[in-house]
Amino acid sequence: MTRANDYAIEVENLTKRYGGVLAVDDISFTVKIGEVFALLGPNGAGKTTAVEIIDTIRTPTSGKVSILGMDVSKKKYDIVRRIGVLPQGFSSFDRITVRETLQYYARLYRGRNTDIDRLIELVNLKDKSKEQYRNLSGGLRQRLGIALALVHDPEVVFLDEPTTGLDPRARHEVWEVLQGLKEEGKTVLLTTHYMEEAELLADTVAIISRGKIIAMGSPGELIETNANYQILTLRSADEKVFEIVRKLGFEPVLYNSDKIKIRVEHTEGVQQILSAIKEGGASYLGLDVRKPNLEEVFLKLTGEALHDGHIGEEGSA
Amino acid sequence: MNTRVVGATLFVKLMSVYREKTTMFFTLAFPIILILVFGTIFMGKDNVNFQLYVQDLDQSKTSATSVETLGESGKFRIIRVDPAADVTQYIRDNKVDLVLVIPKGFEVAFMQRTVLRDYKASVNITYIYDPSSSTVSTKMEILNGVLAGINLEMSRMPPFLRSAEQSILNKKYKFIEFFIPGIIAMAVMTLSLFGTVNLNTELRQKGIIRKLSTTPITRTEWILSDILYQFIIAVVSTTAMLLVSYAVFDVNLHLNAWLPAFILLNDFAFVGIGMILTRFVKEAQSAAAAANAISFPMMFLSGSFFPIELMPGFLQTLAKTLPLYYVNEGLRAAMIFDDNLAALRASAVIGTFAAVVFILGIIATKWEEG
Ligand SMILES: Nc1ncnc2c1ncn2[C@@H]1O[C@H](COP(=O)(O)OP(=O)(O)O)[C@@H](O)[C@H]1O
Numbered sequence: 001m002t003r004a005n006d007y008a009i010e011v012e013n014l015t016k017r018y019g020g021v022l023a024v025d026d027i028s029f030t031v032k033i034g035e036v037f038a039l040l041g042p043n044g045a046g047k048t049t050a051v052e053i054i055d056t057i058r059t060p061t062s063g064k065v066s067i068l069g070m071d072v073s074k075k076k077y078d079i080v081r082r083i084g085v086l087p088q089g090f091s092s093f094d095r096i097t098v099r100e101t102l103q104y105y106a107r108l109y110r111g112r113n114t115d116i117d118r119l120i121e122l123v124n125l126k127d128k129s130k131e132q133y134r135n136l137s138g139g140l141r142q143r144l145g146i147a148l149a150l151v152h153d154p155e156v157v158f159l160d161e162p163t164t165g166l167d168p169r170a171r172h173e174v175w176e177v178l179q180g181l182k183e184e185g186k187t188v189l190l191t192t193h194y195m196e197e198a199e200l201l202a203d204t205v206a207i208i209s210r211g212k213i214i215a216m217g218s219p220g221e222l223i224e225t226n227a228n229y230q231i232l233t234l235r236s237a238d239e240k241v242f243e244i245v246r247k248l249g250f251e252p253v254l255y256n257s258d259k260i261k262i263r264v265e266h267t268e269g270v271q272q273i274l275s276a277i278k279e280g281g282a283s284y285l286g287l288d289v290r291k292p293n294l295e296e297v298f299l300k301l302t303g304e305a306l307h308d309g310h311i312g313e314e315g316s317a
Numbered sequence: 318m319n320t321r322v323v324g325a326t327l328f329v330k331l332m333s334v335y336r337e338k339t340t341m342f343f344t345l346a347f348p349i350i351l352i353l354v355f356g357t358i359f360m361g362k363d364n365v366n367f368q369l370y371v372q373d374l375d376q377s378k379t380s381a382t383s384v385e386t387l388g389e390s391g392k393f394r395i396i397r398v399d400p401a402a403d404v405t406q407y408i409r410d411n412k413v414d415l416v417l418v419i420p421k422g423f424e425v426a427f428m429q430r431t432v433l434r435d436y437k438a439s440v441n442i443t444y445i446y447d448p449s450s451s452t453v454s455t456k457m458e459i460l461n462g463v464l465a466g467i468n469l470e471m472s473r474m475p476p477f478l479r480s481a482e483q484s485i486l487n488k489k490y491k492f493i494e495f496f497i498p499g500i501i502a503m504a505v506m507t508l509s510l511f512g513t514v515n516l517n518t519e520l521r522q523k524g525i526i527r528k529l530s531t532t533p534i535t536r537t538e539w540i541l542s543d544i545l546y547q548f549i550i551a552v553v554s555t556t557a558m559l560l561v562s563y564a565v566f567d568v569n570l571h572l573n574a575w576l577p578a579f580i581l582l583n584d585f586a587f588v589g590i591g592m593i594l595t596r597f598v599k600e601a602q603s604a605a606a607a608a609n610a611i612s613f614p615m616m617f618l619s620g621s622f623f624p625i626e627l628m629p630g631f632l633q634t635l636a637k638t639l640p641l642y643y644v645n646e647g648l649r650a651a652m653i654f655d656d657n658l659a660a661l662r663a664s665a666v667i668g669t670f671a672a673v674v675f676i677l678g679i680i681a682t683k684w685e686e687g
């Protein structure tokens with residue numbers, strides 16, 4: 001086997017320009033066969049542009065993309081048979097049922113014997129199989145979209161923001177389906193702006209901001225190299241606490257009106273803060289010490305939050 | 318090209334419209350309403366007979382019989398004018414274009430001629446008419462013909478020159494029969510054009526086209542399924558129109574293979590135009606506006622509603638550049654005049670146009686985005 005065949009996806013110096021906007025700015029990465037790779041970044045970072053060039057929906061301004069060793073600009077027709085795509089904001093024929101939709105897409109891949117029932121079971125839509133698309137909730141629609149991306153048992157699967165807009169329960173249900181894919185050993189390219197999703201599912205995460213990949217590695221590596229500290233959160237409405245911590249030389253951040261977040265480089269720092277509060281006669285209602293997550297990594301690297309509002313709210317779920 | 322892919326896509330489109338009952342109802346109802354409205358408006362116009370105003374100054378038995386005879390010729394409906402009336406004033410007051418005046422002494426002169434064989438005896442029938450009326454000269458010609466016939470009869474000589482009428486049409490057709498092929502052509506055009514534009518812009522806005530672009534379906538398969546889909550809708554719609562026409566207006570049309578053939582060619586041409594529009598007009602609303610901009614002039618200028626002979630010369634020339642004109646011509650040739658040669662000529666023109674537009678439609682259809 002040649003070296004190229006170890007990679008499901010190879011992206012070299014990919015650039016996409018829309019007028020004056022550089023949506024994707026010279027990115028390169030590779031995805032190994034069987035790997036789950038996540039592009040993590042906020043809205044407008046260029047994730048969709050990048051992934052849609054890779055999965056043949058759009059064309060690049062410059063750069064080279066290969067899937068399973070085939071150039072996407074030359075072999076689109078061969079490639080589409082071997083990839084499955086869940087586009088961002090997936091939608092389907094309103095008045096066609098779940099089962100009919102799956103049968104239709106299966107038919108598009110010409111005569112393979114698709115086990116529709118197995119797919120319906122995989123995405124947990126058994127009791128909805130006779131329901132028309134327009135009657136499905138957002139989470140069910142996304143699950144149908146994932147099933148459609150798998151209808152021809154593709155080698156590489158592209159999922160563009162599979163859980164955006166879903167409520168937490170629906171999101172967890174989709175994650176379960178995606179973890180199933182990971183266990184099956186499918187190669188997956190995923191985009192998301194939920195750090196939790198990337199951390200939970202991805203072997204490799206590429207953090208993308210303003211069209212550029214600014215860091216890449218396993219979630220553990222990224223946190224280790226970019227955010228080697230602890231986060232202490234104190235719940236207290238006592239104003240004295242804030243002052244005491246600041247006098248010690250830390251930079252406390254107040255959020256949600258009664259929470260104080262403090263970045264602590266060493267574990268001793270936690271001890272120091274807690275004793276100082278006690279000595280100063282102040283009190284707190286609760287505390288939490290945790291390792292940083294990709295959210296903080298992103299903040300550290302870009303100076304911006306992944307989401308609007310304060311960091312850490314989605315914290316440790 | 319894979320027929321199973323085309324078939325599966327066709328199924329999805331048909332199920333979508335079948336399950337949307339109200340849309341389907343209005344789609345089918347619109348041309349039927351047109352036929353009912355226009356058919357009713359023009360129902361009386363088919364047995365044209367002129368009203369003939371007659372003032373009988375003689376008031377004799379003979380003059381009365383003569384007037385009756387005029388009425389019995391079937392060409393006129395006789396309306397009597399009071400002998401005391403001033404005819405010129407009567408014409409002005411009643412907006413009448415012509416009054417025929419039978420003079421006093423009509424019976425006397427008639428008797429001299431028939432009984433006494435006085436061949437010098439004659440009588441002047443006066444036409445008092447309004448020359449600004451457009452139909453009055455036709456009316457006078459017909460009258461002249463009728464009077465000449467009466468003269469001939471009275472001379473009791475068998476005529477030497479006889480005329481035999483033979484229409485170029487095998488039968489006389491009613492206006493509604495002229496109208497129906499035009500409405501079919503128009504309805505199939507609008508169904509194909511708007512159907513294609515609406516369906517494809519909607520699917521594009523929903524992102525379904527984007528998803529399809531990541532599957533192996535080809536543009537040709539997609540457009541062919543569109544054409545078949547619109548063809549089925551067009552056939553259903555045409556069948557409904559014909560059923561209503563036969564039931565309500567008792568029309569008599571030739572129904573043969575030309576009808577589905579022209580529906581299919583019409584469908585190919587306008588699905589193709591629809592695909593081209595969809596490609597270049599991104600917003601659903603502007604695409605619908607563009608479809609309107611194409612279909613409206615086509616509807617009114619190509620002779621769907623009335624014969625283009627009624628239009629000024631330059632518009633007639635323009636009409637002959639419109640594809641729908643050839644569908645109208647072809648359908649009328651086939652359905653009214655049973656003229657296979659004319660239908661064949663029209664089908665050649667629209668067929669060529671359809672082939673070109675269909676290919677352009679395939680080329681214009683773009684799965685990838687910029
Ligand atoms: N079709 C397009 N035309 C013009 N600009 C675009 C287009 N698609 C994306 N962009 C711009 O490119 C940037 C990246 O967008 P996108 O790839 O959708 O980001 P993400 O998926 O990370 O939210 C944004 O600034 C967006 O406005």
Ligand SMILES: [Mg+2]
Binds near residue numbers: 044048049088
């Ligand atoms: Mg996106």
